[in-house]
Every structure is written in structure tokens, then in C-alpha cells.
Amino acid sequence: MVNPMEAGDAAAGVFTTSEDTRLMTKVARLYHEQGVRQPEIAKRLNISQPRVSRLLKKAVATGIVRTTVVAPRGVFAEIEDEVEQRYGLQEVVVADTGEEDDEFVIAPALGAAAAFYLETTLTGGERIGVSSWSSTLLATVDSMRPRNSHECESVVQVLGGLGQPSAQARATHLVGRLVQVTGAKATYLPAPGLVTSDATRRALLKEDSIAQAIDAFPELTVLLAGIGSLLPSALLRASGNAVSTEDEERLREAGAVGDVCMRYFDAEGKPVKSHLDNRILGIDNAALLAIPRRIGVAGGRRKHEAIRAALLGGWINTLVTDSATAAYLRDAAR
Missing domain, CATH: 3.40.50.1360 (Rossmann fold)
Structure with missing residues (x-):
């Protein structure tokens, strides 16, 4: 039996650059800014959880997500x-x-x-x-x-x-x-x-x-x-x-x-x-x-x-x- 989410991924085919970027940004904002967990993101966007994980990694690799460590007072x-x-x-x-x-x-x-x-x-x-x-x-x-x-x-x-x-x-x-x-x-x-x-x-x-x-x-x-x-x-x-x-x-x-x-x-x-x-x-x-x-x-x-x-x-x-x-x-x- 085919997972409906995987079927949705397959039906979507190959994303263009702009579509890919838009989806990466959306996934990244849901995860990093709103604190939505990966399974819930997959459910909301009708894509598979492995794809959510891949998109998050790619968002970091392409610079959409940048990690900044802010040192608290007294830390140098x-x-x-x-x-x-x-x-x-x-x-x-x-x-x-x-x-x-x-x-x-x-x-x-x-x-x-x-x-x-x-x-x-x-x-x-x-x-x-x-x-x-x-x-x-x-x-x-x-x-x-x-x-x-x-x-x-x-x-x-x-x-x-x-x-x-x-x-x-x-x-x-x-x-x-x-x-x-x-x-x-x-x-x-x-x-x-x-x-x-x-x-x-x-x-x-x-x-x-x-x-x-x-x-x-x-x-x-x-x-x-x-x-x-x-x-x-x-x-x-x-x-x-x-x-x-x-x-x-x-x-x-x-x-x-x-x-x-x-x-x-x-x-x-x-x-x-x-x-x-x-x-x-x-x-x-x-x-x-x-x-x-x-x-x-x-x-x-x-x-x-x-x-x-x-x-x-x-x-x-x-x-x-x-x-x-x-x-x-x-x-x-x-």
C-alpha cells in the first residue's frame, strides 16, 4: 500500500528552484519560528516526514536557516x-x-x-x-x-x-x-x-x-x-x-x-x-x-x-x- 504522503510527493514531481525555495522556507519557519514538530509539518503540508527532514537540512545548507549563538551576559x-x-x-x-x-x-x-x-x-x-x-x-x-x-x-x-x-x-x-x-x-x-x-x-x-x-x-x-x-x-x-x-x-x-x-x-x-x-x-x-x-x-x-x-x-x-x-x-x- 502506498503512503498517501509519499504519493503526494511523487505526484508533485521535480520542483522548480522557486517552488523548492518556497517550500523550504515554509517548512523552516514552521519548525524554527513556530516550534511545530516535524510530523505535524508533514501532516499540514501533505508531504512525508523524511522529506520535511531533508528540506530542513537543505535550508541550513543553502543559508535560508542560519544558526546564531547569542552569549548571555558574563559569557565571553x-x-x-x-x-x-x-x-x-x-x-x-x-x-x-x-x-x-x-x-x-x-x-x-x-x-x-x-x-x-x-x-x-x-x-x-x-x-x-x-x-x-x-x-x-x-x-x-x-x-x-x-x-x-x-x-x-x-x-x-x-x-x-x-x-x-x-x-x-x-x-x-x-x-x-x-x-x-x-x-x-x-x-x-x-x-x-x-x-x-x-x-x-x-x-x-x-x-x-x-x-x-x-x-x-x-x-x-x-x-x-x-x-x-x-x-x-x-x-x-x-x-x-x-x-x-x-x-x-x-x-x-x-x-x-x-x-x-x-x-x-x-x-x-x-x-x-x-x-x-x-x-x-x-x-x-x-x-x-x-x-x-x-x-x-x-x-x-x-x-x-x-x-x-x-x-x-x-x-x-x-x-x-x-x-x-x-x-x-x-x-x-x-
Whole structure:
């Protein structure tokens, strides 16, 4: 028995271009504007449902129907795409911080955005390297919610603690909290991030607990780090910044504008050979740049130049930042 709707299709024969366009438009308006379901459209127009489906697909292909995604307030999809394309990044996440440039306001917003990003992208097998503490990283891990399943395999501290003992305790908290919320195994780097001499650094590298962390660096799949500028944050100053004013000046004279894990770079992102290199107890340039996903969580006007340089040099390939910084990065790349 012949379906009457199919018979109607057959009787209609081959449509001319204008007839085809008229029918596509009618079907598209019924479906997309009036919310009429495909079976009802077929019944109303006396054509088959498969034909309705074909017409809807053709309406999209010919441009009669154009899909537009309208981002709600506080979502910055367009500028995220622009910054990704201009710097060749894997992903950019922009947090809404309004007009604020106060780091104590920006840090919680960036932390919440980074926490959500991590919660939705960790698949269970990652080995995460975590830089020494920063206000944004602390806000990130404190915003994450514990899960019942293992969200990653291991968390490794990639830079020793910086500043006073209380600041080094924050570095331990950073790793411990991330382990708590992901169910991962922790590997700590129980040492200062900056020691007094190369001899001290070499001696500490012989310690089993420190060697264990260093040996884990080549296996890391994700890096979670802040992006530092030469002008330290208020939180770092209050903690007893391990880099002295004299050291900062020498770094500035060498052309440094920022760092990731105390590995310094110039305005174009090129590594700056630092007098501190042989005193740093942490991941080196080669091991850092070999990590497939390198997430930087940073924002604020004070860090604009450092963030841009970090992106240009490939130190970071995934960025969580604020809307004003994203706009600066977009405009600076033009």
C-alpha cells in the first residue's frame, strides 16, 4: 500500500528552484519560528516526514536557516575565540570581573572559573604538575568540589615553596587540596623554591623525597601555574618574597618581564638566562615546555605584559583570565 504522503510527493514531481525555495522556507519557519514538530509539518503540508527532514537540512545548507549563538551576559565566547586564534592556544576561559582591577577581587573570580574548567576537563588519567602557591591557584583549588571518582592519577609539586615558612605551608596546602578533590596521589617537593647557592641545590637534589618529585616531571600531562610579573603581588610581598629587590633589578636589566615557575622570559616570550637559574629548585624550561597542557591562571593590569609574553613564548597554552586582560591580549595581537 502506498503512503498517501509519499504519493503526494511523487505526484508533485521535480520542483522548480522557486517552488523548492518556497517550500523550504515554509517548512523552516514552521519548525524554527513556530516550534511545530516535524510530523505535524508533514501532516499540514501533505508531504512525508523524511522529506520535511531533508528540506530542513537543505535550508541550513543553502543559508535560508542560519544558526546564531547569542552569549548571555558574563559569557565571553567571541573574545575567547579571538585570543585562542591569535596566540595559537588550546583554550581560553574568560571570567567576568566587571571593571575591577583589584587582585583581591580578581583572584576569586579567576579561581572559580579555573575550578569549573578543571572539573569539566579532567578525564581521570592526568598527571598534574602544580606550581608553588599564588592567590589565583589557591582560589582555584579552594573552589573545586570533591568528587567520588578519581579525577586524575597524580599531583606533583613542581616548584619548592617561596617566602616565609607560612608561605611554604600554602604550597603544601595547594597540592593537598588538589589531591583531596581529585582523589590523586600526591608528590611533594619539600624544599625552598630558591636556595642560597648552586651547591645547596645540588645537595638537596640528592634527597630521596626531592629526587622523587624531580623524576616525576617528565611524566606530567598537565601544568597548573600562575604567571608572575617582576613586580610581586601584594600577597607575595606580605609572605616574604624570596626574590630580593636587587635580584628583581638584575632580572629587569636582563630583559625579563615575567615568569612561569620562576623560569623567566622577555617581552617576546624568549627565555632569559637568569643568575637565579642554578639556585631554583623546581622544573626546568625543557621539562616545563614538554608538558602537553599548560594552564595559566592569571589576570589584572599589573600582569598584562607578563601574560602576553607567556603566551608568545608558549610557556602557557591554556589561559584562564579576566575580560579586561583578554581584551588587552586581543588588541595587542593586531
